[in-house]
Amino acid sequence: MSWLKKLALVTAFVLVPTTLAQPWGELVIYSGRSEPLIVPVIQLFQQQTGIRVTLQSGAATALANLILQEQPNPRADLFIANDAGTLEFLKLKDALQPYISEQIRKIPEQFRARDGSWLGVSGRSRVIMYNTKLLRPEELPKSVFELGDPRWKGKIAMATTRNESVIAWMTALRLVKGDAFTKEYLLKLKANGIVTLNGHTDVRKAVGRGEFALGLVNHYYYHLELRDGSPVGVIYPDQGPTDTGVLVNVAGAALIKNAKHVREAQRFLDFLAAPEAQKLFAELNFEYPLLPGVPTAPGVRALETIKRMPIRLDELGKELEKTLKLLDEVGLG
Numbered sequence: 657m658s659w660l661k662k663l664a665l666v667t668a669f670v671l672v673p674t675t676l677a678q679p680w681g682e683l684v685i686y687s688g689r690s691e692p693l694i695v696p697v698i699q700l701f702q703q704q705t706g707i708r709v710t711l712q713s714g715a716a717t718a719l720a721n722l723i724l725q726e727q728p729n730p731r732a733d734l735f736i737a738n739d740a741g742t743l744e745f746l747k748l749k750d751a752l753q754p755y756i757s758e759q760i761r762k763i764p765e766q767f768r769a770r771d772g773s774w775l776g777v778s779g780r781s782r783v784i785m786y787n788t789k790l791l792r793p794e795e796l797p798k799s800v801f802e803l804g805d806p807r808w809k810g811k812i813a814m815a816t817t818r819n820e821s822v823i824a825w826m827t828a829l830r831l832v833k834g835d836a837f838t839k840e841y842l843l844k845l846k847a848n849g850i851v852t853l854n855g856h857t858d859v860r861k862a863v864g865r866g867e868f869a870l871g872l873v874n875h876y877y878y879h880l881e882l883r884d885g886s887p888v889g890v891i892y893p894d895q896g897p898t899d900t901g902v903l904v905n906v907a908g909a910a911l912i913k914n915a916k917h918v919r920e921a922q923r924f925l926d927f928l929a930a931p932e933a934q935k936l937f938a939e940l941n942f943e944y945p946l947l948p949g950v951p952t953a954p955g956v957r958a959l960e961t962i963k964r965m966p967i968r969l970d971e972l973g974k975e976l977e978k979t980l981k982l983l984d985e986v987g988l989g
């Protein structure tokens with residue numbers, strides 16, 4: 657063999673491995689999740705993969721709009737939101753690209769977009785929290801539909817109907833119970849003087865202080881208020897055999913269309929769907945891991961024990977406008 661041929665062979669051997677295993681690049685994430693709830697997850701990912709992550713945190717709706725503006729040349733590769741509706745909004749605007757892998761398929765289909773556009777990472781259910789000094793166990797409501805009863809007049813707080821979790825819940829009610837029923841129910845809540853506060857943190861604190869007997873919240877607000885030492889309990893409503901169940905919404909993540917670091921973003925999505933990150937991501941906020949078999953934080957009810965509304969989260973997005981119109985008509989605030 658001539659020295660030239662030998663050199664060609666050596667060169668080939670040197671080149672082949674580097675083309676097969678391209679070095680990992682960086683990853684840019686826009687996140688609507690509060691930083692203490694996402695930074696530990698990103699740190700674990702960086703440790704495991706060596707991929708450098710740049711995080712920009714902010715209000716989910718503002719970041720979603722930024723993602724739209726930046727198309728077709730986005731700065732971020734991946735978006736994290738606290739509600740399926742925000743992810744679905746971007747999907748309907750054609751600002752996401754699908755990704756499904758073997759690991760992602762292990763997350764139940766109900767909690768991700770049918771076409772792979774977004775992935776649910778942790779679950780949160782709509783519950784009623786109550787003040788244990790104001791209500792005895794036998795007085796507790798078993799259904800959200802009891803809250804229109806005059807005996808609850810002036811005793812209930814909820815977050816503003818501009819809140820994504822509240823809007824998603826009302827859309828779910830419309831899909832399960834129909835438009836006419838939902839409108840009538842919301843009018844009853846209004847007639848009962850239900851108070852809408854700025855956000856769920858205000859609701860949990862007001863119930864904790866005893867200003868309201870009941871609060872409509874996502875379940876982790878109950879756990880946060882309990883951790884603060886307040887006398888609060890939680891009701892998972894509508895759990896009977898013929899009842900509607902509760903809405904389980906998700907915090908989730910999505911790969912942005914035209915992202916510059918697609919492989920890194922896909923690796924992050926796989927990481928989020930795997931047991932270690934599932935446990936960490938969910939536990940940071942008392943949420944439910946969505947990967948079957950991963951335990952909830954101590955004291956948090958297991959997702960498998962909860963009767964859930966029979967709807968897919970990716971059905972909520974296209975219903976959004978109708979719900980907003982209904983809320984306008986009802987005028988709940």
Ligand SMILES: [Fe+2]
Nearest residue numbers: 738821856874
């Ligand atoms: Fe929240």
